[in-house]
Structure formats: structure tokens, C-alpha cells
Amino acid sequence: xxxxxxxxxxxxxxxxxxxxxxxxxxxxxxxxxxxxxxxxxxxxxxxxxxxxxxxxxxxxxxxxxxxxxxxxxxxxxxxxxxxxxxxxxxxxxxxxxxxxxxxxxxxxxxxxxxxxxxxxxxxxxxxxxxxxxxxxxxxxxxxxxxxxxxxxxxxxxxxxxxxxxxxxxxxxxxxxxxxxxxxxxxxxxxxxxxxxxxxxxxxxxxxxxxxxxxxxxxxxxxxxxxxxxxxxxxxxxxxxxxxxxxxxxxxxxxxxxxxxxxxxxxxxxxxxxxxxxxxxx
Amino acid sequence: xxxxxxxxxxxxxxxxxxxxxxxxxxxxxxxxxxxxxxxxxxxxxxxxxxxxxxxxxxxxxxxxxxxxxxxxxxxxxxxxxxxxxxxxxxxxxxxxxxxxxxxxxxxxxxxxxxxxxxxxxxxxxxxxxxxxxxxxxxxxxxxxxxxxxxxxxxxxxxxxxxxxxxxxxxxxxxxxxxxxxxxxxxxxxxxxxxxxxxxxxxxxxxxxxxxxxxxxxxxxxxxxxxxxxxxxxxxxxx
Numbered sequence: 001x002x003x004x005x006x007x008x009x010x011x012x013x014x015x016x017x018x019x020x021x022x023x024x025x026x027x028x029x030x031x032x033x034x035x036x037x038x039x040x041x042x043x044x045x046x047x048x049x050x051x052x053x054x055x056x057x058x059x060x061x062x063x064x065x066x067x068x069x070x071x072x073x074x075x076x077x078x079x080x081x082x083x084x085x086x087x088x089x090x091x092x093x094x095x096x097x098x099x100x101x102x103x104x105x106x107x108x109x110x111x112x113x114x115x116x117x118x119x120x121x122x123x124x125x126x127x128x129x130x131x132x133x134x135x136x137x138x139x140x141x142x143x144x145x146x147x148x149x150x151x152x153x154x155x156x157x158x159x160x161x162x163x164x165x166x167x168x169x170x171x172x173x174x175x176x177x178x179x180x181x182x183x184x185x186x187x188x189x190x191x192x193x194x195x196x197x198x199x200x201x202x203x204x205x206x207x208x209x210x211x212x213x214x215x216x217x218x219x220x221x222x223x224x225x226x227x228x229x230x231x232x233x234x235x236x237x238x239x240x241x242x243x244x245x246x247x248x249x250x251x252x253x254x255x256x257x258x259x260x261x262x263x264x265x266x267x268x269x270x271x272x273x274x275x276x277x278x279x280x281x
Numbered sequence: 282x283x284x285x286x287x288x289x290x291x292x293x294x295x296x297x298x299x300x301x302x303x304x305x306x307x308x309x310x311x312x313x314x315x316x317x318x319x320x321x322x323x324x325x326x327x328x329x330x331x332x333x334x335x336x337x338x339x340x341x342x343x344x345x346x347x348x349x350x351x352x353x354x355x356x357x358x359x360x361x362x363x364x365x366x367x368x369x370x371x372x373x374x375x376x377x378x379x380x381x382x383x384x385x386x387x388x389x390x391x392x393x394x395x396x397x398x399x400x401x402x403x404x405x406x407x408x409x410x411x412x413x414x415x416x417x418x419x420x421x422x423x424x425x426x427x428x429x430x431x432x433x434x435x436x437x438x439x440x441x442x443x444x445x446x447x448x449x450x451x452x453x454x455x456x457x458x459x460x461x462x463x464x465x466x467x468x469x470x471x472x473x474x475x476x477x478x479x480x481x482x483x484x485x486x487x488x489x490x491x492x493x494x495x496x497x498x499x500x501x502x503x504x505x506x507x508x509x510x511x512x513x514x515x516x517x518x519x
Contacts (some may be wrong), residue, residue, distance in 0.1 A: 085350035096407035103411040106353025127407065129321075136324030139331075218332065219404060220341045220484050220519050232402065232410055 066188075067264075067273035069155065075148040076268055082141045083250075085133060087243050088123035090131025095122065100237040108237050142210050144198075149203075160190040160281040163200040167193040189281030202249055205242055213238040312437055322512065329516040341483030344400045350411035352466060355403070357473035357492075360443040360507075364493065367441060371475045374461070376423060378498035379433040388463060388477055394418035394426075397460050401483035404519050406508075415481045417462035421455045423497070433499035438480055440493040441502055447480070448504030449492040452512070454517065458482055486517040 006023030068076075095116055100108040107113055124130030152158040163171075172195035175180035178194075186192065191199065215226040215235035229235035257265050273279050369388055377383040398416035420436070429451075436449045453459065462481040463470050470476040475492025482490060488508045498504075509515045 093408065097405070097409045099409070102350055102354075103356070103409040104351055128508070131406070131514070132321040132325045132512060134320055135328040139324075139327075208398065218519055219402075221332075221339060223339075223342055232404065 033075045062274045062276065064272050064274045065279045066271055067267035067279040068271045069151065069157075070271065071147065071151045072157075073268055073271060075151075078140065078144045079148075082144065083246060085123060085137045086141060087246070088121060089130045089133035089137065090240075090243060091117040092122040092124040093127065093134060094240065095130070096127045100240065108233075110237075110240070125202050138210075138213060145206055145210065161196060161199055163193070163196040167196050171197055189278055193215050198249070198253075202246075205245055207251070209239065209242040212236075212242065215239075255273070325512070325514050329514050329518075332514075332518055333516055338452070338484070340458055341399075341401050344402065344412050346400055346414060348412050349400065349466065350413060352413075355411045355413055355474075356409075357471075357475070359473075359492070360445050366439055367477060367493075368490075370473075372477050374478060374494055375428050375496040376498075377496070378437070378500050379430045380427040381430060382427050384422065384423075386426075388490060390488065391418045391423075391461060391463060391478065394422045397458070398464075399458065399483065403483070403487060406513060406517070407485040414464075414466050415462045416459065416464035416467075417460035417478075417481060419457060420459045420461060420480075420497075421457065423461065424499075427499075429499045432501045435500045435503050436437050437496075437498040438491040438494055439496040439498070440491055441495050441509055442493040445491065445493070445507045446504070447489060447506040448509070448515070449480075449489070450503075450516070451499075453482070453485065453516070456482065456484060458484060484518055486514075486519055488513060489517040494501035 006166040018034040022024075028263035094112075098112060098114055098116060099105070100110055100113075115168075116125075122130065125135045152161065170186060173182060173186040174192050174194045177185055211225065212229055212235045214222055215229050216232065216239055219235070226232055226235050229238055261275055261277060263273055267275070372388065374386045374391070375383075376386060395418065396416055397419050398414065399413065400414040402410050402412050404410050434451055436451060436454045438447045438449070440446060449459075459480070459482040462475070462479050463477065465471065465474045470479065473489075475494075478494045479492040480490050480494065487505075503515075504514075506515065509517075
């Protein structure tokens with residue numbers, strides 16, 4: 001948590017800001033050399049905040065602030081890779097028996113019942129390969145998850161991330177804002193209430209994936225856990241469903257990064273953020 | 282920790298990206314691991330060991346007979362097409378290796394041993410499951426007959442099914458629910474399910490439950506297995 005010393009800490013950097021993309025100058029903007037995707041999208045955001053008659057002629061250079069701890073960033077990207085590999089190897093495993101329920105059926109409702117996934121989506125080549133990949137990635141996935149949760153608890157970061165009862169009305173206001181039923185953006189801390197709901201949910205989903213995974217892995221030795229999910233066949237079913245919720249979450253998550261807060265991409269890579277939202281509660 | 286040097290995380294990201302790219306390419310080609318194969322096998326062994334640590338060798342839950350799967354829904358895999366014919370009257374199980382009293386056990390002799398019967402769920406490595414009733418003689422009873430020596434740590438099971446074989450650790454083999462099964466759903470075992478004799482246990486994946494047995498050998502070295510040699514987990518406990 002040691003703050004980085006000088007250069008980036010000055011509140012407002014005096015250096016001349018690059019011309020925003022909205023200026024029709026064809027000359028390439030002397031954008032800062034750090035890979036920062038922000039200038040153009042910032043221009044997009046502006047009209048939402050400022051009266052329309054004052055186009056963003058004089059851009060404000062926002063302060064560069066520390067947003068994400070290294071552990072958050074490493075576990076975030078590790079998760080992205082591990083989940084991709086686990087889903088691909090999981091689809092390879094699914095290939096061996098594409099149904100849910102005791103053999104002979106009736107099988108649970110599943111759009112892919114009896115269907116196979118294309119080869120490009122599968123990892124491992126055959127069942128044993130898929131299993132070995134899946135297990136090899138599963139342990140790092142669990143460890144990354146535990147490291148992340150430990151960090152949340154120890155650092156107190158959970159306060160700005162976890163969705164709590166008090167966030168219910170705030171989430172409602174945020175929803176109204178997104179539906180254009182409310183003019184101003186509700187005040188927020190590091191994350192708005194809907195983000196908190198999403199991130200809390202995805203943590204829950206990660207835990208569910210790991211636990212249903214254990215329930216399938218040791219249905220006899222961890223029988224109590226398997227029973228908790230309704231038995232082996234249902235645990236397998238929930239494990240599969242979690243995949244599609246992960247996929248949907250990731251698509252929306254990535255889309256929102258670029259649509260709402262592109263500066264957050266840099267923050268998740270380098271830890272430093274120059275955007276329009278607070279980085280602390 | 283990386284706060285002092287933000288460029289570290291960028292490099293790290295690049296590395297992650299390359300890995301992700303490689304992983305998706307690997308997926309695209311149905312890649313089994315190539316040079317990573319030893320790592321994957323190592324992970325599988327690690328997994329087996331962790332699994333073994335997790336397991337208390339508890340007994341598998343039993344089900345009422347009414348929960349049985351329809352017999353046509355309970356598949357049986359075989360390597361040989363067709364299987365060599367076996368006369369149950371002359372068939373016998375050779376039990377040997379690191380034992381004091383090697384034995385040749387006929388079906389009659391096996392049926393004279395204590396009979397263990399249970400209705401349990403079968404878990405196939407493929408992901409399917411089915412419920413059936415099995416009956417047979419505990420491997421522990423057979424072990425008591427032949428008296429394995431102190432060096433014996435593993436059991437190797439051989440079959441008349443085109444070289445299908447399997448290896449078990451002694452602890453798993455002596456689990457009270459590990460049996461040499463001769464009956465399926467209250468009747469003599471059928472060819473589909475491994476007649477005249479097969480290994481059965483509800484705490485192992487199906488490929489460990491060797492069918493069409495001919496020989497059971499106590500060994501000091503860890504035996505391989507038909508599927509295990511190709512990459513399936515060796516212990517296969519569930």
C-alpha cells in the first residue's frame with residue numbers, strides 16, 4: 001500500500017493537455033506516451049456532464065491517482081487467463097457426456113443438451129487432456145481467489161467493493177440514472193452501487209464455481225458438499241451454468257470499461273487512474 | 282507489492298496476454314499440452330495426492346433399490362470386439378505376486394467368501410452417473426487368504442480384454458467397499474458388466490473398476506493402467 005513518491009502525485013498536472021479528439025485537427029494528437037486509451041472517449045463523455053453549448057474546448061487534465069493495488073491487478077488478470085482456460089477445458093470435459101442428470105434421463109433443461117462445442121472452444125484435445133488442464137488451472141484459480149479475498153479483508157477494501165443493504169437505494173438511484181430517469185449521476189465512492197452489486201455477485205459466482213467443482217470432484221468424500229447443491233448431477237449442472245454467467249459478465253464488463261470508463265483499463269494494468277470517478281470512498 | 286514499479290505489472294500483463302493467446306491457440310488446435318505434457322501430468326499427480334489427502338476413505342452412501350437406473354441406461358465398455366469366450370466353469374482368478382500363499386480362486390470359492398452387497402451410484406470419468414446393486418467378495422478377504430508380504434504396496438489387475446489392466450494402491454484396494462463383484466442387480470454379472478468377475482468400488486471412477494479379471498498381483502512397484510498410461514488420474518478416487 002506504499003504510495004508511490006513524487007511525480008504522479010501532483011494534483012493537477014500543468015503540462016499542456018493533448019488536443020481532444022473532438023477538435024477537428026487532423027494532426028495526430030501528441031498523446032501521452034503511456035498507453036492510455038482515454039483522450040477520445042473522454043471527449044465522448046463530456047457532453048453528458050457539461051452544458052451542450054460549451055463543447056470540451058479546454059480539457060481538464062485530471063489528477064493521476066493510485067486506484068488498484070498490485071495484488072488486485074495480478075489476481076484480476078490471472079483470473080482472466082485461468083477462467084478462459086478452465087472454461088475451454090471444461091467444454092472439452094462436457095464433450096464426453098453432454099447431458100445433466102442420471103444416465104438415461106430425463107435430463108435437465110440445457111440449450112446444449114446432446115450438443116458439442118466447436119474444437120476452437122475446447123482445450124485438451126480429449127477427455128484426459130481436458131481434465132488435466134482443468135485441474136492444473138483449478139488450483140491456481142482457487143489460490144488467486146483466496147489471495148484476493150484475503151486482501152479485501154485485510155486492506156479494508158471490502159468496504160468500497162461489497163454490496164451491503166445500504167446500497168439498495170443507491171443502486172436504485174443508479175439504475176434510474178442509467179435509464180435517463182434521473183439527471184445527475186448519483187454520488188459514489190470508488191464504485192457505484194450497481195458496480196458493487198456486480199462485483200459482489202461475481203465473487204459469489206467464483207466461490208460457487210469452485211465449490212460446485214469440489215462437489216463434482218469428490219462426490220463421495222465431500223458428500224455433504226455435493227448434497228448441498230442437490231447431488232452430483234445438479235452440482236455438475238450449476239457448475240456448467242456458472243460458465244455462461246461468467247461469459248455474460250465478462251462481455252458486459254469489458255463493454256462497460258470502454259463505454260463508461262476507459263481510464264479504468266489503465267488502472268487495472270498499471271494501478272494508476274486518470275478518470276472521472278473517485279478512486280477512494 | 283508492485284506499487285513501486287508499475288512497469289512490472291505491464292510486463293506481467295504482456296506475459297499474461299501471451300499466455301492467454303497461447304492458451305486460445307492451444308484450444309483451437311485441440312492441443313494436449315505438447316512440451317507442457319509433463320507439467321500437466323505432474324498437476325494430475327498433485328491433484329491425486331491432494332484428493333487422497335482430502336479423502337478420509339469414508340464409505341459411499343447407499344441408495345434404495347428403487348433408485349436403480351434402468352439396466353439399459355447403464356452402459357458397459359469393452360475394448361475387445363468380440364471378447365474372447367470364457368467358460369465360467371473353468372475360469373479362475375490367479376492371485377499372486379508378493380504373497381505368502383498364492384491362490385487360484387474359482388467363482389465358487391469367491392462366492393464362499395463373505396458377501397458384500399450395496400446399491401450405489403457409479404461415477405464415470407466422462408461425467409455420467411447411474412445407480413445399481415453390486416455384490417461380491419471384498420478384496421480385503423482375498424488379501425487375508427493369500428497373505429501379502431510387507432513389501433506389497435500395490436495391486437495390479439489383469440484381464441482377458443485386450444490387455445486392459447489397472448493398478449491400485451493397497452489402501453484403496455482394502456477399503457471395505459472394494460469388492461470382486463460377481464453379481465449385478467441381484468443376478469449373475471453379465472458380459473456387458475464384466476463377467477465372470479470384475480472389480481467394483483463406489484469410491485473410484487469407473488475406469489478403475491477393471492472388468493473381465495484374470496489375475497490379481499501384489500507388487501512393490503506402482504503399476505500403470507490402460508487409461509492411466511494415457512493421461513487419466515492414477516488414483517481416480519471420488
